[in-house]
């Protein structure tokens with residue numbers, strides 16, 4: 001069939017009634033097809049759009065097998081149904097809106113840091129450290145490499161992993177540039193099927209040289225949350241509305257409340273006291289020295305009137321080696337802070353870093369990590385400053401502002417234990 005010069009090279013071409021005296025059959029132009037349309041852009045009588053295209057030529061570039069297509073015309077597909085089809089779900093209104101919001105939030109995060117004088121750093125994806133020390137690391141080795149007997153068994157000569165955090169590398173650069181950030185993929189071999197964990201997620205991390213109190217870190221977290229959310233909601237109001245009206249009714253008011261109010265602060269010790277006084281049965285009994293579980297985080301946020309809350313000064317034994325020792329006696333704590341938000345729980349984790357070489361050295365010695373982290377101790381010997389920073393999970397952030405229940409619905413291709421589709 002000869003191609004019309006006005007139409008793409010692919011597919012069949014039909015002309016509308018007026019030009020060829022032939023009507024499109026509904027079997028030819030089906031829901032889901034890719035089409036090329038020519039016509040006039042005219043003023044639209046519809047309320048929610050200014051213009052519409054009055055079609056003169058319609059060309060079906062890629063027909064759609066409508067029987068097999070998992071998306072159905074004029075049907076509302078719940079997010080958990082769509083999750084089964086990561087190869088087509090981006091064509092729906094909800095995933096389309098999500099992807100635009102995700103893109104806008106990414107741009108707003110970069111703008112926030114640029115406007116506030118931070119340097120953007122690409123921290124490595126392959127690393128030889130397990131920053132968090134939680135052992136949730138994926139090891140990296142070539143799939144098919146034969147080694148000679150006696151040859152080093154590792155491709156990089158040392159065990160190498162996918163990054164669980166860019167923090168330690170950011171600390172290196174912060175020593176030269178003061179305020180730095182990174183925003184990239186992060187990997188955790190967390191064997192949970194929870195609604196807030198992924199094996200691959202995006203993390204925004206900032207590091208501030210000369211930060212001497214947790215107040216500086218909390219201020220940066222609160223500013224980031226509020227400025228980025230304002231920017232995203234004002235640049236994509238229709239997309240945000242789709243979530244706030246149809247996916248999570250009532251969410252708009254909740255977000256407004258978070259933006260309007262100053263975030264609350266409480267120490268870990270106060271948090272445990274509040275939990276102990278709660279008229280609620282928890283699965284995990286709250287006890288000083290034990291980690292806060294998501295049921296505890298939910299209760300604390302509720303207790304604070306659904307306003308985000310910073311919990312600071314966690315037990316020394318619960319936290320990674322790099323956090324600054326508060327030297328506060330029997331209830332020994334470190335200068336750590338988590339930001340808990342409605343609907344999600346922990347959104348950000350941060351701390352002041354241990355900048356005293358002797359403290360750091362003895363802690364690493366006790367953990368048997370002194371050799372591995374000699375370079376990190378060196379940073380404290382070669383012109384260090386007090387400093388601190390934080391990380392914010394990007395998918396948890398999107399869940400929080402949009403009211404989406406499952407983290408797998410705010411990332412186009414979710415990876416979690418037992419699932420790596422596409």
Ligand code: 4AD
Pocket residue numbers: 131132164165166167188190196197198199201203205206346347348349350351389390391392393394395396
């Ligand atoms: O609290 P985390 O483990 O802190 C760090 O990694 C620090 N090194 C960050 C820093 O200070 N530069 O992780 C930070 C945030 C969490 O609060 C959470 O929002 C998110 O990353 N996160 C996850 N998001 C999705 N899936 C997972 N498995 C996550 N683990 C952490």
Ligand code: MG
Pocket residue numbers: 338346348349
């Ligand atoms: Mg944490």
